[in-house]
Amino acid sequence: MAKYSEQFKLKLVKEYQEGKLGYNLLAKKYGLKDSTPILRWVKVYEKFGVEGLKRKRHKETYSVQFKLDVLSFMKRTGSSETETAHKFGLTNAPMIASWKKAFREGGTEALGRPKGRPPMSEKAKNSKNKQTEKKEMTYEQKLERENELLRLEVEYLKKLRAFQMDPEGYLEKHKQRYHSNSKKPSN
Structure with a gap:
């Protein structure tokens, strides 16, 4: 999935809000495969403002x-x-x-x-070897x-x-x- 800058998202949201182009035409104009991201950005902007369009620097974790x-x-x-x-x-x-x-x-x-692949440190490699030895749970x-x-x-x-x-x-x-x-x- 492509990552878009905050400025790009804001530009498309503002252009949509001007009312000259709809979601599909904006997607076509800017070379997006479909209009779904633009629709999502507009909704997020309306609900959360510019803050909602910012990429999160840290991953939020939810219980x-x-x-x-x-x-x-x-x-x-x-x-x-x-x-x-x-x-x-x-x-x-x-x-x-x-x-x-x-x-x-x-x-x-x-x-x-947890999402993603954990880093493979020496400690992790050693524990992986131990886990394969003790695979069976009592x-x-x-x-x-x-x-x-x-x-x-x-x-x-x-x-x-x-x-x-x-x-x-x-x-x-x-x-x-x-x-x-x-x-x-x-x-």
Whole structure:
């Protein structure tokens, strides 16, 4: 996926807002494959201003619970990814699609996996060798893992039920926690 500068995005948003060209014509004029990014930039600009168009210097990480709540809200309300992103204060709506795919393919556990490939240091190489030697988990370890997954599932279902009973109250109650959990402090 191509990365576009903040100035380029802002230029296209402003040009769209002037009303002379629509999304498709702007995409064609500037050589974009389709108009979806322009539509997303306009929506993000309208919701968050210029800040929404900026590329993030640091990757924000979101808790598994937050991702589950976002997906649950989207499924329950039938909202689009863009509408859901705006509801939860996210500027990158396509990220929700990747969460949805990960959840569909690997369940709750897949939402907690870090993205990307970790660097391969000497320590990592050594631990990788040890892991291949100790690949088999003991019966006790398997049971502990299963218990933990079941605990997570029960906790998720409790929160889902609370959310379904009073969505606005639930979101308001947990809003501050999600925003504080989702942003890494920048040093």
